[in-house]
Amino acid sequence: MATTPAPEQMKRPMFGWLLHDGFVVTQRNLIATTRVPEVLFFSLVQPVIFVLLFAYVFGGAIPIPGADPDAGAAAYREYLMPGIFGQTVAFASAASTVGLAEDMQKGIIDRFRSLPMAASAVLFGRTASDVLRQVLVLAVLSVTGLIVGWRIHNGFIDAVSAYLLLLLFAYAVSWIGCWIGLHMPNTETANTAGLVWLFPLTFLSNAFVPLTGMPPVVQTIAEWNPVSAVVLACRELFGNPTGYISDAWPQQHPIAYTMGSCALLIGIFATLAVRKYRQSA
Amino acid sequence: MTDAITAERLVKHFGDVKAVDGLDLTVPFGTVFGLLGPNGAGKTTTVRILTTLLRPDSGQATVAGIDVVKHPDEVRRVIGLTGQYSAIDEYLTGRENLSMVGRLYHLPHGYVKERSAELLERFSLTDAADRPVRTYSGGMRRRLDLSASLIGRPSILFLDEPTTGLDPRSRQQMWEVISDLVADGTTVLLTTQYLEEADQLAEKIVVIDRGHVIAQGTSDELKTQVGGDRLEVVIHSGSNLEDASTAIRSLADGELTLDVTTRRITAPVSGGSTILVEAVRALDATGVSLDDIALRRPTLDDVFLSLTGHAAEEVAVDADKPARGRGRGRKGAE
Numbered sequence: 001m002a003t004t005p006a007p008e009q010m011k012r013p014m015f016g017w018l019l020h021d022g023f024v025v026t027q028r029n030l031i032a033t034t035r036v037p038e039v040l041f042f043s044l045v046q047p048v049i050f051v052l053l054f055a056y057v058f059g060g061a062i063p064i065p066g067a068d069p070d071a072g073a074a075a076y077r078e079y080l081m082p083g084i085f086g087q088t089v090a091f092a093s094a095a096s097t098v099g100l101a102e103d104m105q106k107g108i109i110d111r112f113r114s115l116p117m118a119a120s121a122v123l124f125g126r127t128a129s130d131v132l133r134q135v136l137v138l139a140v141l142s143v144t145g146l147i148v149g150w151r152i153h154n155g156f157i158d159a160v161s162a163y164l165l166l167l168l169f170a171y172a173v174s175w176i177g178c179w180i181g182l183h184m185p186n187t188e189t190a191n192t193a194g195l196v197w198l199f200p201l202t203f204l205s206n207a208f209v210p211l212t213g214m215p216p217v218v219q220t221i222a223e224w225n226p227v228s229a230v231v232l233a234c235r236e237l238f239g240n241p242t243g244y245i246s247d248a249w250p251q252q253h254p255i256a257y258t259m260g261s262c263a264l265l266i267g268i269f270a271t272l273a274v275r276k277y278r279q280s281a
Numbered sequence: 282m283t284d285a286i287t288a289e290r291l292v293k294h295f296g297d298v299k300a301v302d303g304l305d306l307t308v309p310f311g312t313v314f315g316l317l318g319p320n321g322a323g324k325t326t327t328v329r330i331l332t333t334l335l336r337p338d339s340g341q342a343t344v345a346g347i348d349v350v351k352h353p354d355e356v357r358r359v360i361g362l363t364g365q366y367s368a369i370d371e372y373l374t375g376r377e378n379l380s381m382v383g384r385l386y387h388l389p390h391g392y393v394k395e396r397s398a399e400l401l402e403r404f405s406l407t408d409a410a411d412r413p414v415r416t417y418s419g420g421m422r423r424r425l426d427l428s429a430s431l432i433g434r435p436s437i438l439f440l441d442e443p444t445t446g447l448d449p450r451s452r453q454q455m456w457e458v459i460s461d462l463v464a465d466g467t468t469v470l471l472t473t474q475y476l477e478e479a480d481q482l483a484e485k486i487v488v489i490d491r492g493h494v495i496a497q498g499t500s501d502e503l504k505t506q507v508g509g510d511r512l513e514v515v516i517h518s519g520s521n522l523e524d525a526s527t528a529i530r531s532l533a534d535g536e537l538t539l540d541v542t543t544r545r546i547t548a549p550v551s552g553g554s555t556i557l558v559e560a561v562r563a564l565d566a567t568g569v570s571l572d573d574i575a576l577r578r579p580t581l582d583d584v585f586l587s588l589t590g591h592a593a594e595e596v597a598v599d600a601d602k603p604a605r606g607r608g609r610g611r612k613g614a615e
Contacts, residue, residue: 010387028373
């Protein structure tokens with residue numbers, strides 16, 4: 001029935017195919033995003049609402065240790081923005097959970113599995129596209145921050161470093177999201193399970209309130225929470241008020257701790273997720 | 282030359298359910314092979330094993346001479362799979378879907394472009410090619426799904442219930458498309474619960490029930506296995522059913538079946554069309570008048586009934602059907 005002759009499949013080293021296939025899947029996920037702009041729109045609206053709520057509802061009530069007492073709510077808004085950045089990129093992992101669960105439920109994973117593609121490309125493509133979307137989200141959030149009075153006080157390099165740390169963190173939690181997504185029986189469950197762990201993760205941190213007000217056990221958890229580290233690192237790099245910094249190692253070395261914990265999380269959850277993806281064949 | 286597909290004593294459990302229970306299969310190259318069975322017979326599980334989506338608990342299977350468990354990647358290079366549920370991306374356009382699959386088959390860019398256009402044309406999807414699949418009808422999705430499986434010109438194609446859920450017109454279209462493929466020399470393994478479909482498309486049919494093969498042969502061989510012709514008469518409401526039965530019993534080779542409500546008498550007979558003449562004479566002699574009389578060969582429905590003791594459509598066990606929504610029975614597959 002066809003006139004085109006049977007093709008030769010191209011040859012490339014295995015790692016080359018992983019990159020190629022990962023790129024194809026990333027592209028597919030990004031095209032899908034543009035076809036449902038509503039989803040992207042609401043994923044942008046949510047953090048903006050958080051900024052406005054925290055800035056104008058809690059703002060005046062939360063004093064920031066070390067900040068100019070006369071600055072009041074303005075100091076809190078400067079303190080808050082890196083917290084919102086950290087929280088927002090953490091919540092991005094829910095998109096990975098739901099995206100994978102949806103692919104599985106709709107059967108397209110069966111298509112991928114029956115193709116001679118690199119198996120883990122589906123997961124690498126998913127995490128890559130979810131992180132790329134965060135670039136846009138961070139841009140919108142930054143503009144919102146500038147409007148409510150947040151400023152970048154340090155240099156360009158420091159600011160870029162802060163954004164890169166946020167994206168690294170987004171990538172790490174996105175792998176956790178993938179691993180969770182692969183266990184989901186359907187998208188409805190994924191919608192809940194993808195979010196539920198993120199509330200304690202982001203709230204048991206210095207994202208919104210200084211560590212000083214927390215009971216000792218909670219404070220210890222918050223000190224070692226990677227969210228606290230990435231948020232504190234951003235505050236330092238952007239030159240925003242840092243609040244109280246405890247003696248705990250992650251608080252003293254937030255950049256190193258962020259990079260180390262992200263590397264560890266990626267190592268663990270990428271391995272687990274790839275294994276799970278292969279097993280559930 | 283080796284066979285296109287072989288399976289030896291395949292076994293796959295899902296918990297306590299034996300979905301596939303010692304299944305043997307041999308499909309020569311260049312044939313259309315029908316895997317026929319009711320829901321839960323193990324058809325989908327068998328296809329999933331052969332297409333490397335599932336590992337069997339025991340037994341062996343090869344596709345194009347390649348072991349599916351030992352070398353799944355090599356098997357994937359030569360097969361195409363179209364499942365019961367459209368394995369295409371809703372948000373991408375038809376063309377984007379084909380391009381994605383072609384690239385993941387690692388085919389050259391120019392080829393993928395050309396071949397996609399050709400397939401879209403062949404499957405009457407050119408007009409819709411640049412619309413997101415979300416806007417497609419069920420029949421269009423199924424055709425696109427099949428196009429995606431064909432992009433790399435696989436030598437062996439697996440079609441798992443390709444027409445389930447389609448309206449009669451779309452089904453007819455699918456049948457035409459599948460027939461064309463066969464003319465092209467592609468080996469096709471087709472699962473179906475529609476006896477008519479297996480009869481239409483498959484040269485050879487394997488009937489499976491509860492995970493193993495219960496009969497195989499050509500459609501004609503299976504029908505012969507069940508027995509010869511059947512005489513069916515429908516008696517006019519003014520005539521006596523008893524008299525008619527007596528007249529027909531004298532011509533029959535075996536037991537009559539009598540349906541009182543529809544006033545239909547069915548009898549196994551032999552002797553070809555002369556028996557029709559004899560039947561009309563005998564009934565006329567007893568003064569019975571007829572609404573209808575026909576001689577018919579057994580259908581695959583009859584085959585199924587006589588082989589399994591139940592009709593094809595009325596089976597409750599649902600082992601290889603998706604457990605939830607549009608997904609697959611993935612829980613069990615882990």
